[in-house]
Amino acid sequence: MNSAHDLGGRHGFGPIAPEAENSEPVFHEDWERKALALVLAAGSLGQWNLDESRYSRESQHPVDYLRQSYYENWLSGLEKLLVEKGLVTEEELSSGRAFSKAEEELQKRLLQPEKVYSTIEKGGSTQMESDEPPEFNIGDRVRAKNRHPLTHTREPGYSRGREGIIEAHYGAHVMPDQNALGNRIGEHLYCVRFDAGELWGKDAPSKHLVFIDLWESDLEHA
Amino acid sequence: MSTHQHSTVPSDPELRVKALESLLVEKGLVDPKTLEELVDLYETKIGPRNGAKVVAKAWKDPEFKKYLLEKPTDAIASLGYRGRQGEHMRVVENTADIHNIVVCTLCSCYPWPVLGLPPVWYKSAPYRSRVVSDPRPEAPTDFQNKSLDELESMVTRNSMIGVEKIKDPEIRS
Numbered sequence: 001m002n003s004a005h006d007l008g009g010r011h012g013f014g015p016i017a018p019e020a021e022n023s024e025p026v027f028h029e030d031w032e033r034k035a036l037a038l039v040l041a042a043g044s045l046g047q048w049n050l051d052e053s054r055y056s057r058e059s060q061h062p063v064d065y066l067r068q069s070y071y072e073n074w075l076s077g078l079e080k081l082l083v084e085k086g087l088v089t090e091e092e093l094s095s096g097r098a099f100s101k102a103e104e105e106l107q108k109r110l111l112q113p114e115k116v117y118s119t120i121e122k123g124g125s126t127q128m129e130s131d132e133p134p135e136f137n138i139g140d141r142v143r144a145k146n147r148h149p150l151t152h153t154r155e156p157g158y159s160r161g162r163e164g165i166i167e168a169h170y171g172a173h174v175m176p177d178q179n180a181l182g183n184r185i186g187e188h189l190y191c192v193r194f195d196a197g198e199l200w201g202k203d204a205p206s207k208h209l210v211f212i213d214l215w216e217s218d219l220e221h222a
Numbered sequence: 223m224s225t226h227q228h229s230t231v232p233s234d235p236e237l238r239v240k241a242l243e244s245l246l247v248e249k250g251l252v253d254p255k256t257l258e259e260l261v262d263l264y265e266t267k268i269g270p271r272n273g274a275k276v277v278a279k280a281w282k283d284p285e286f287k288k289y290l291l292e293k294p295t296d297a298i299a300s301l302g303y304r305g306r307q308g309e310h311m312r313v314v315e316n317t318a319d320i321h322n323i324v325v326c327t328l329c330s331c332y333p334w335p336v337l338g339l340p341p342v343w344y345k346s347a348p349y350r351s352r353v354v355s356d357p358r359p360e361a362p363t364d365f366q367n368k369s370l371d372e373l374e375s376m377v378t379r380n381s382m383i384g385v386e387k388i389k390d391p392e393i394r395s
Contacts, residue, residue, distance in 0.1 A: 008327030010351040018343035021380050026339055028266045031239040036264065037240060037257035045251060054329055070330070070345045072235050079242070086244060096241030098248035106251060113255040120263060123305035156327055158354065171312070190306075191312075196355070205356045 002157060004062030009158040009200065029179055035071040039078050042113040044119060047085045051180035056080045057151035057170060128186025130172035135216050136190060140166045142222040144192070152180035155218040158212060163222045164194040175215055188216040245322045269338035270379035272303045276336060277382065278373035291315065298336060308335035316384075323384035337379055344383065353385075 007013075018024075027033045043053060058065065063200035065073060082088045087106065092099055101107065111119060138157060144159040154176050172186035179185075192214050196204040246252040276298055280287040290297040294311040298304065311333060314322045326332065330345040343349050368376075380386035 005328055007347055007350040008354045010347075013347040013351050014341050016346075016348045016352065018341065018380075018385075019343070021378055024341055025263075026269075028342070031236040033261045033265070034239045034243055034257065035235070037260040038239070038252065040260050041252045041256050042246065058329070069235075070342065075235055075238055075242070079238070087251065088249065092245055092249075093242070096245055098245055100249075102249040102251050107249075110251060110253055111256050113253060113259045116256055116259040116263065120260075121305040123307070123309040125309045127310070142350070154328060158327075173310070188247065198337065200355050206358070208357050210354050 001152065002148055003004055003058055004065040005058035006157045008156045017053075029071075032071040035075050035078075039074050041111050042078060042082065042087075045087070045106060045109045047087060047106075048081050049174075049179055049184070050124065051152055051174070051176040052081065052182075054176075055078060056084075057181040058152070073183075126174040128172045128174055130186050130188060132188070134169055134188040134190075136164050136166045136169070136188075136221075138169060141222040142166060142190075142192060142219045144212075144218055145220055147218070148179060151218065152175065153177045153218070155214060156212065159192075159194065159198055159212055159214070162194055162198050164192040164198065167191040167193040170213070173215075175217070177215075184192060190216070190219065192219070264334075264339050268334060270299075270336070270377075270382065272338075273333070273336035273376075273379070273382050274377035276301055276303070277377045278370050281373050282370050303335040303382045304333055307331070308333050311336075321384065321387075323353060323357050325350060327351070327354055337382060341379075 027036070039053070043050075047057075054077075057073045059075070060068075060076055060080075064076070068076065079093060083093060084088055087102065089099065141163060142165070143163045144155060144161065146159075146161040147153075147155065156195050168191040170191070173189040177186040190213070191211050194210045194212065196206055196208045196210065200209060212217040243252070243257070245256070247254055276290065279301070280290045286297065289300075290313055294313040295304075295309070297313075298308070298311055316322055324332075325344075327350045330340055332340040332344065376388055378386060380387070381388050
């Protein structure tokens with residue numbers, strides 16, 4: 001969706017202003033610790049996938065998305081998913097009190113403390129088998145499609161309609177646009193190289209290259 | 223929490239988190255000890271010193287460097303760093319002619335197993351918006367022949383993202 005999260009190339013956000021690396025804390029507030037942990041723990045219940053998670057954060061009202069801090073966006077996304085997937089009701093969420101225990105099957109999926117390390121270490125591979133051979137070869141000239149899906153995509157706005165060269169092929173991976181809608185399908189994934197001038201015009205401030213990971217259905221031959 | 227499609231005044235996130243935690247614990251969906259373990263993992267155990275070890279070893283050991291560039295996920299896993307948000311690694315090398323910078327313009331994707339959780343600036347609008355159009359790259363520096371420990375201590379997190387160059391304390395500029 002063409003929303004506020006799609007930030008590449010936008011102007012006006014001001015200086016980057018980093019905290020010094022050696023003194024920036026991992027968390028700036030205690031609630032941020034809890035926000036991260038709740039998102040990971042609730043996610044491990046297996047009721048939504050990572051692409052649905054991302055979509056839940058970016059599909060807030062754009063003004064909310066930009067105004068809120070990073071972990072507030074995580075919190076908003078989590079609240080949305082919990083209600084959408086029926087794990088909690090709106091009333092439970094606003095009151096902060098459970099009206100009933102969760103279904104037995106769900107409670108069984110609770111992430112145990114002693115399983116935390118192994119679960120994180122295992123991660124979640126997105127590699128998939130594909131029956132289809134890759135459409136594009138390294139060195140092919142391609143164009144990022146001028147498409148504007150209303151739902152989740154990883155094709156950034158600034159790349160659409162722009163031409164680049166296939167730099168690498170990563171095999172088939174879970175296609176995020178579909179996975180965010182609940183369809184776990186694999187598509188060939190590529191790294192595409194774009195010239196700065198192609199993306200930002202002949203007056204681009206810098207002559208650099210931008211490498212964007214794009215799925216096969218994001219691309220067409222140029 | 224309203225799911226209406228309009229801009230709302232947010233309530234205090236501290237209150238929301240407290241309410242959410244007690245709700246999910248009450249429903250039997252989340253264990254408070256689990257939350258502590260997760261925080262502890264990312265606050266104290268997983269961080270950029272992991273990545274520094276990978277980089278320093280690649281500088282020191284040409285075989286490992288080859289392995290790292292050809293099979294980055296496996297090479298990194300061989301040092302014990304693997305899993306969530308690092309399942310499919312890509313490693314790019316800075317050279318005299320090429321400097322690389324990493325960004326996720328759409329959210330905050332970041333290689334957690336080697337760098338830990340990303341800093342605030344990496345996840346924020348100024349960096350995510352600007353670096354793809356105006357990256358202001360800096361050329362990398364050369365450095366002397368050093369021990370593995372010395373090399374590790376030179377590798378900063380910011381240099382692994384690419385927004386900073388390696389500083390050799392012995393080289394006078």
